[in-house]
């Protein structure tokens with residue numbers, strides 16, 4: 001009877017020791033992984049809106065919420081955007097003219 005009790009106690013001690021070691025290992029592993037994740041956030045990759053190339057955030061240029069790999073691509077993108085806005089305005093003007101014609 002005593003032998004069985006001792007075996008049970010030994011088994012319980014081993015079980016909890018193993019559990020504690022496992023938890024310590026997990027915490028140690030998390031501590032080791034965390035700094036690497038921090039590095040990833042520091043070197044976040046962004047995409048150039050003009051050529052779709054990925055580059056580190058610190059090397060990229062930011063303009064109105066868009067990222068660019070170079071000032072050249074930023075200028076091209078913004079120039080094209082302005083043209084698109086102009087075209088939209090021209091279409092709006094045309095539609096307005098059509099309405100006026102109908103009203104006449």
Ligand SMILES: [Zn+2]
Nearest residue numbers: 048051069073
């Ligand atoms: Zn680019």
